[in-house]
Amino acid sequence: xxxxxxxxxxxxxxxxxxxxxxxxxxxxxxxxxxxxxxxxxxxxxxxxxxxxxxxxxxxxxxxxxxxxxxxxxxxxxxxxxxxxxxxxxxxxxxxxxxxxxxxxxxxxxxxxxxxxxxxxxxxxxxxxxxxxxxxxxxxxxxxxxxxxxxxxxxxxxxxxxxxxxxxxxxx
Numbered sequence: 001x002x003x004x005x006x007x008x009x010x011x012x013x014x015x016x017x018x019x020x021x022x023x024x025x026x027x028x029x030x031x032x033x034x035x036x037x038x039x040x041x042x043x044x045x046x047x048x049x050x051x052x053x054x055x056x057x058x059x060x061x062x063x064x065x066x067x068x069x070x071x072x073x074x075x076x077x078x079x080x081x082x083x084x085x086x087x088x089x090x091x092x093x094x095x096x097x098x099x100x101x102x103x104x105x106x107x108x109x110x111x112x113x114x115x116x117x118x119x120x121x122x123x124x125x126x127x128x129x130x131x132x133x134x135x136x137x138x139x140x141x142x143x144x145x146x147x148x149x150x151x152x153x154x155x156x157x158x159x160x161x162x163x164x165x166x167x168x169x170x171x
Contacts, residue, residue, distance in 0.1 A: 018157070018170075025134070025147055032124050036111060039101055043088070069093075081105075092116065115139070138162070 064079030073095040078088045087102035100112045110125040123135045133148035146158045158169030 021157075028122075029124075029134070032111065035099070036101075039088070039099075 064077065066074055067076035069075050073093065074091060075093075075095070076088075076090045078086075080086050084105035085102055087100055089097050089100040091097050094116075096114070096116060096118050098114050098116075100114075101110070102112075103109045106128050108126055108128050110123060112120055112124075113122040115121050119137070119139060119141050121137050123133075123137075125133050125135075127133065131149055133146065135143050135147075136145040138144045140162075142160070142162065142164050144160050146160075147155070149155050154171060156169065156171060159167045161167045
């Protein structure tokens with residue numbers, strides 16, 4: 001009888017832990033939504049700023065736009081790759097890419113966050129069929145946590161060991 005009560009207590013504790021982690025992921029998702037909104041707002045502002053001033057042309061066309069600081073450091077870029085993907089990236093004052101927003105040639109969008117060393121730390125994507133996914137990476141660039149919807153209406157949460165092997169996951 002004690003084992004059954006102990007197992008129930010462990011199960012309840014694990015469920016509480018999962019609820020806390022889900023709440024954390026929801027807060028992170030809201031922050032990502034805010035960042036995406038801010039990026040869209042900044043992009044719109046850049047477009048509007050480009051339309052003010054002297055009227056030379058109604059259209060500015062290029063395959064790539066590069067934002068360079070007064071010291072010559074590349075701080076941002078927007079462009080199209082040879083395979084047809086389009087992307088937007090922003091860098092810190094040292095020129096290290098910290099965030100990218102892109103749409104792959106097959107149409108899948110993605111938002112990636114990098115640490116100060118340029119290592120991927122978090123990603124939010126939609127697969128070719130619209131399957132959402134969120135990943136968190138450790139300092140060595142290995143996936144450590146993922147949240148996705150791999151099957152219709154079936155969310156999945158997984159945690160990975162340092163070696164990349166699954167540690168725990170549902171379903």
